[in-house]
């Protein structure tokens with residue numbers, strides 16, 4: 001039979017049996033839409049992870065000093081250091097393994113607190129902080145040698161860039177909290193202040209909305225200038241444009257707003273740029289934190305696979321400068337890995353769900369097609385009786401099943417286009433991708449065709465009289 | 472000239488137990504070109520079984536069968552497909568039209584199977600459609616037609632490929648008396664035009680319309 005005539009017959013069959021076509025399609029529609037959604041939610045999760053880490057360089061390594069009582073055995077959970085005015089300064093309890101990421105964001109060390117003087121106030125300080133003494137007393141006694149104040153400096157950064165190979169950039173930052181006045185603020189409000197170098201903007205993948213980031217000369221001359229995060233600019237001045245060129249008071253000193261950053265959204269770790277005010281590092285040292293600074297050095301490994309080697313080299317180098325001092329290393333790569341690993345688990349669960357949908361949907365499609373082809377065994381008998389070959393009969397049913405699957409698949413994709421925004425408003429992160437459509441389409445057409453052709457094959461293999469007498 | 476030549480045809484069906492059901496017993500039959508033959512027999516005698524074998528719709532268990540020069544008993548499925556399409560026009564008791572297709576589409580199916588386009592097939596079938604008085608009905612669906620009309624569509628479909636023989640298994644069995652007589656008149660006309668016809672019936676009156684009648688009783692054939 002001519003293919004054009006075959007297609008005509010297929011068209012007649014599909015349009016003449018609209019109800020059956022729709023019933024057959026429903027399984028395919030649901031299957032295809034589910035697959036698109038499952039993939040979209042998986043991709044959405046991946047995009048979420050990528051979004052959270054977008055200010056992080058995969059090769060970034062944060063190096064910080066956690067506090068005088070550094071001791072790996074100290075399991076204290078007390079160092080929710082970020083917001084506590086004195087937490088970071090706690091003499092012994094302040095170090096904890098799980099505190100590493102939060103204190104690399106500058107909370108712990110950056111406190112200009114008087115609470116943690118390194119000198120002799122040890123026992124007194126400990127009595128003031130119950131849980132510090134509970135967890136850390138014995139170890140802190142043994143670790144006298146570490147009680148000297150340790151502060152990473154720009155010289156350390158220079159040493160690292162000079163002597164450690166395989167790094168593309170390095171910078172030093174600190175954060176602190178300070179009262180801000182100015183703009184539309186009615187009263188002083190506390191904001192995170194970050195002291196940074198000019199290269200911080202590239203290391204953290206930030207963009208300016210307006211103005212320029214901190215320059216080297218700002219830093220050298222200890223200029224009182226600042227760059228506002230997007231949210232900060234909105235809160236204090238209403239908009240980035242209004243903020244640009246205005247002044248704010250940080251700790252009662254006047255700073256000129258030299259620029260405003262592009263909005264970044266929430267980030268997984270490090271300084272949250274939207275919520276921070278950036279000032280030149282040396283300016284901050286001079287006017288805000290002084291000797292109490294506990295900065296974080298960030299090193300960028302050129303090659304992400306090289307991060308461990310870089311950490312080792314940096315450790316060796318710092319051990320020369322600071323014998324018997326343990327620094328905390330936190331590399332972005334492993335954080336990203338952890339996050340994407342948990343997202344991978346989610347994706348795998350979704351894939352398992354998709355597989356179940358595949359199977360259940362496939363069985364549904366198979367049943368409907370089986371019944372509808374069975375009903376047509378008589379028709380297959382007629383076709384055979386008037387001289388239709390098994391091949392042409394199967395080809396007709398194949399085309400029909402493929403066409404129905406194609407219709408069902410297309411409708412399924414359309415359904416997913418409707419469902420996706422709904423799912424998004426319900427809080428799921430959904431990312432529709434062309435590959436999801438392709439996979440869903442392949443599934444739809446594949447299952448529909450295979451399950452449609454099999455009963456047709458069985459029926460057309462019968463001798464005509466058997467197919468005809470089947471009721 | 473014999474267009475159908477059957478020699479020692481046997482047909483067994485598997486039955487319950489070891490016994491085989493012997494439905495056709497050493498059938499010998501010749502049908503000449505242009506002949507109009509009726510096969511008469513009671514229900515269950517094996518008429519349809521014989522007809523299905525003649526129409527290449529079923530396998531014989533053993534025997535020799537030559538149809539218009541083709542040796543059916545040793546033909547491959549591929550050849551049988553062609554033979555069914557080109558040499559045989561089969562008319563069923565229950566019409567067996569395809570319900571989704573209209574009258575025209577049903578009639579031209581055998582021609583489409585040969586690779587004709589719908590337009591070519593339509594042209595080829597105009598005369599047949601006219602002869603059967605179906606011109607007004609070509610866009611109707613089978614379920615919109617009376618039994619007699621449906622049987623005429625089935626006859627048109629059997630005729631349109633200009634087969635070597637027309638086989639009809641109880642063509643009047645589902646029709647009322649008048650429609651049945653019309654079909655029989657039509658067969659007479661088709662036979663007068665040169666068509667070879669083999670018709671099955673259990674009704675002796677119907678058989679009288681044919682030139683020749685053979686009787687089949689319990690799987691054995693008798694010339695009358």
Ligand SMILES: Nc1ncnc2c1ncn2[C@@H]1O[C@H](COP(=O)(O)OP(=O)(O)OP(=O)(O)O)[C@@H](O)[C@H]1O
Pocket residue numbers: 484485492494512513514515516517518519520521673
């Ligand atoms: N597929 C089959 N399997 C087993 N036995 C069968 C099969 N088809 C027919 N028979 C048996 O073969 C015998 C002949 O059947 P057949 O259909 O040829 O009779 P018939 O003469 O056409 O009868 P009727 O006038 O009722 O149509 C019957 O006994 C029937 O039961």
Ligand SMILES: [Mg+2]
Pocket residue numbers: 518519520
């Ligand atoms: Mg019968």
